[in-house]
Amino acid sequence: MLTTDYVPGAPVWVDLGTPDVEAAAAFYGALFGWEFRSAGPEAGCYGMFTLEGKTVAAAGPLTEQGVSSAWTVYFHTVDADATAKAVEQAGGTVRFAPFDVFTRGRMAGFTDPTGAQFAVWQPGENKGLDAVTVPNTLYWTELYTTDPAAAKAFYHSVFGWAYEDVPMGGFTYTVVRPSGGGQEASQGGLMGLNDAMLSAGMTPRWQPYFEVADCDAVVATASERGGTVPMSPEDIEDVGRVALLTDPFGAPFAVITTA
Numbered sequence: 001m002l003t004t005d006y007v008p009g010a011p012v013w014v015d016l017g018t019p020d021v022e023a024a025a026a027f028y029g030a031l032f033g034w035e036f037r038s039a040g041p042e043a044g045c046y047g048m049f050t051l052e053g054k055t056v057a058a059a060g061p062l063t064e065q066g067v068s069s070a071w072t073v074y075f076h077t078v079d080a081d082a083t084a085k086a087v088e089q090a091g092g093t094v095r096f097a098p099f100d101v102f103t104r105g106r107m108a109g110f111t112d113p114t115g116a117q118f119a120v121w122q123p124g125e126n127k128g129l130d131a132v133t134v135p136n137t138l139y140w141t142e143l144y145t146t147d148p149a150a151a152k153a154f155y156h157s158v159f160g161w162a163y164e165d166v167p168m169g170g171f172t173y174t175v176v177r178p179s180g181g182g183q184e185a186s187q188g189g190l191m192g193l194n195d196a197m198l199s200a201g202m203t204p205r206w207q208p209y210f211e212v213a214d215c216d217a218v219v220a221t222a223s224e225r226g227g228t229v230p231m232s233p234e235d236i237e238d239v240g241r242v243a244l245l246t247d248p249f250g251a252p253f254a255v256i257t258t259a
Contacts, residue, residue: 001133001184001185001186001187002132002133002138002139002140002187003132003133004127004128004129004130004131004132006076006123006127006128007076007178007180007181008076008077008078008159008160008178008179009075009076009077009159009160009161009178009179010075010076010178010185010187011073011074011075011076011132011138011141011187011188012074012075012076012121012123012127012128012129013058013073013074013119013121013128013129014057014058014071014072014073014074014129014138014141014208015046015057015058015059015060015071015072015074016028016057016058016059016060016069016070016071016072016247016251017059017060017061017062017063017064017067017069017070017071017072017251018059018060018061018062018069018247018249018251019061019062019069019249020249021036021038021045021047021059021060021061023248023249024059024069024247024248024249024251025047025049025059026225027222027225027226027227027247027248028049028057028059028247030221030225031212031218031221031222031225031255032049032051032056032136032210032212032218033051033136034049034050034051034056034057034136035049035050035051036048036049036050036059037050043060044060044061044063045060045061046058046059046060046061047059047060051131051136051137054130054131055129055130055131056129056130056131056132056136056137056138057129057137057138064095064096068250068251069247069249069250069251070117070205070250070251070252071206071207071208071251071252071253072109072117072118072119072206073118073119073141073206073208074107074118074119074120074121075118075119075120075121075159076120076121076123076128077120077121077122078122079122080098080106080107080108080120080121080122081098081108083098083108083120083158084097084098084108084110086157086158087110087158089157090113090153090154090157090158091113091150091154092110092111092112092113092154092158093110093111094108094109094110095109095110095111095117096108096109098122100124101124101126103124103125104124104125104126105121105122105123105124105125105126106121106122106124107119107120107121107122108120112145112151112154112155112204113147113150113151113154114145114146114147114150114151114154114204115146115203115204116143116144116145116151116204116205116206117205117206118206133211134211135211135212135213136210136211136212136213137210137211138208138209138210138211139209139210139211139256139258140187140188140189140208140209140254140256141176141187141188141189141206141207141208141209142188142189142190142191142206142207142209142254143176143188143189143190143191143204143205143206143207144191144192144193144197144202144203144204144205144207145190145191145192145193145204146192146193146198146204147192148172148174148190148191148192151190152174152190155176159178159179160178160179161176161177161178161179162176162177162178162179162180162181163175163176163177163190164177171191171192171194172191172192173189173190173191174189174190174191175188175189176188176189176190200230205252207252207253207254208253208254209242209253209254209255209256210253210254210255210256211255211256211257211258212255212256212257213257214257215233215240215241215242215243215255215256215257216233216241216243218243218255219232219233219243219245219255222245222247225248226247226248227245227246227247227248228245228246229243229244229245229246230244230245230246230252231243231244238259239256239258239259240256240257240258240259241256241257242254242255242256243255243256
């Protein structure tokens, strides 16, 4: 389970890159009750999504040329520069080199060897998200990859992650844990893209899951507000009710009402 007691390799932050921050804030506000608080022009119009005064996500305009709207998952690191070197040594790519975000922390962005993008956060004044796993906050992170074995080797080399392979209805789902964490420390999953997923246009990516009180109600609201539903709500035994969504600007994410 995710926690705000952040350890190296654990999800620490999630943000949305979008061509229309104001419209995206309205969409996610309708879904999750989030309020958007801009950090101002000096922060490039980046801002925080808050829930009951706690930061639960963030959003900003697209800053890289040719990129699509997407959610980015950040993993905790004690040394962003060392992580950048580890990424390159393991066969990944540095999308943007480590840099300081005022006095709040240090960040860097990467692409893994199978094409999925992610980032790291070295905390300064900002230690990470204020709330996770409660309704309308980040609950889980999931990697879709074309080469699970290569992805597992890469992230183990970079973060020291531990894995547990779990058979699920004809395919293998890999549960991810930070180095040294027990079963209660599970933070995400990893699964291979099958032919049907690839034919549907899915590409390697990290995807956030947000806990919600009523999966079906959130899906209905998303549809009314211009989102699309690649996977309608489905019950997964011992997990909960899950749906895959895409916001009006094409950013994929998921919602879950846990069992």
